[in-house]
Amino acid sequence: MATFDASVFGLKDSSLIKTQGLIDGKWVDAKDRSTFQVTNPATLEELATVPDMGVEETKEAIDAAARAFPSWSATTPKHKQELLHKLHNLMVEHHDDLSRLITIENGKALSDAIGENRYSASFLDWYAAEALRTYGDHIPSVVPGLRNVVIKQPVGVVAILTPWNFPSAMITRKLGAALAAGCTAVIKPAPETPFSALALAELCNRAGFPPGVVNIVTTQKNVVSVGKEMCESKTVKKVTFTGSTNVAKLLYSMAASTLKKISIEAGGNAPFIVFDDANIDEAVTAAIACKFRGGGQTCVCANRLYVHASVYDEFASKLAAQVSAFKVGNGVADGVTHGPLIHRRALEKVHSHVEDAVSRGASVVIGGKPLTPDDPSSSFYHPTILTDVPTDALVNTEETFGPLASLTKFETEEEVLHLANNVDVGLAGYLFSRDVGRVWRVAEKLEVGMVGTNVGMITQAAIPFGGIKESGIGREGGPRGIDEYMNEKLIVFGGIGA
DSSP states (O other): OOOOGGGTOOOOOOOOOSEEEEEEEEEOOOTTTEEEEETTTTTTEEEEEEOOOOOOHHHHHHHHHHHHHHHHHHHHHHEEEEEEEEHHHHHHHHHHHHHHHHHHHHOOOHHHHHHHHHHHHHHHHHHHHHHOOOEEEEEESSSTTTTEEEEEEOOOEEEEEOOSSSSTTTHHHHHHHHHTTTTEEEEOTTTTHHHHHHHHHHHHHTTOOOOEEEOOOOSSSSSSHHHHHHOOOSSSSEEEESSHHHHHHHHHHHHHHOEEEEEEEEOOOOOEETTTTSSSHHHHHHHHHHGGGGGGSEEETTEEEEEETTHHHHHHHHHHHHTTTOBBSSSSTTTTTBBBOSSSHHHHHHHHHHHHHHHTTEEEEESSSSSSOTTOOOOOOOEEEESSSOOGGGGTTTTOOEEEEEEEOOHHHHHHHHHHEEEESEEEEEEEOOOOHHHHHHHHHSOEEEEEEEOOOOOTTSBOOOOOETTTEEEETTTTTGGEEEEEOOOOOOOOOO
16 A cells, blocks of 8 residues: 555545555555556645556456445345445535545635535435335236236446546446445546545445445556446446546447446536526626636536627626636635646646637636746636637637636527537536526527526436437436436236236
8 A cells, every 4th residue: 555644635534545446345556556646736746646557457346346246236225225324424424524635636626625525425315215216117018918017127337437527426426326226336536536536435335335336446547448448348237427528439439349338428518698688696696606616627517608798798797896806726725716727738728718719809808817827837727707709719619627708799599599509519508587488498499408597506416417419328316317227127927817
């Protein structure tokens, strides 16, 4: 096990910090002893190293999950519920430490991390209840003497691949449903943020989940080969992924080799539409929450802000007034509202979108540059507002994933619907209007999987989360989220008599 200085994390319970993978209930290193370094994006300080595992360790984790599956899948729904509740309660008990851990490895402001940990724990609470509700059906037969019964059964071993922007919540949203359904899991967290995943695995052990039910494989250099093994293994019956559209397409093609079940939540490019009859103050407040949460590094954040020409100046002015009050810095420092981007590459993408828009005639109202432009290693970026952004600017055609609010004018409902839908992805969309007819009409016509009307925050454990077009396949959360981890089986009973 690698040595590390626990003080750099600043946790009350340093035993939550794990620097090994978890396979079959045991904390293990990579076979070749290789590791990779994880750094705090705010300070660039090394936090610790974790194992750089590969295909061999992944196969071992998959085999461990397969061995644990028969027993776990036969566990009563009541017992699954009890363990999920224990895990939820442990997350609540260690709320401060888990929130701080998110900030330390991800960089987001502590206030955002606190919100994430609550959100993360809520999935365990939700799916603890859903473990008791995996109901089947009785379907009346058209043939006399037959009875049709449909039962639901867990699919088997599940491979879970998660991103860095929500290092805890993107695991529990998948893992909670998988465990409630009776599946076992192998989790590959993002290399930038492994410690939240490993802390959750430690809490799974404390809650009493049997060895092999939850396994963690950490890797950096072997991300592609590990992902390929997860997708192509015949033992793995389901792959669930959250991340970029390009990676999603690659994993989808790999999973096709065995035609296994797959859930994908890929990239977004959310339109945020403010009509002329909107409550502007409410729309601005929602834009702050929707656009700048997590530094704009969320898949459902507003990426393209379309504002009706008659309220454009008012909206821009009020938005700028609120953004100007942001405090950027180390996420654990008092008063900081926004931390760094995850790494320098993320900063460079945001800045390229700013420069492209300005070159096409956009104006910088606030920000528009790195916080410390002379430091080539820093990933802090000024929260930015651009006005008069042309519709063909990169920020309107690509997902920025950063603290950049770009404002584009529109005149008619038809015009803005065309602009909003003229992209290849369709995850979330937002609209603001006090005309109930317009709200229904536009919400139905937006080509996305989720719509927020007069609200900027839509994510909850109880709702079906997912997109259409190139934003993904399937849904997570909500009453049907557990179905993604189950197979339906028809049993036809004959010889019963008419």
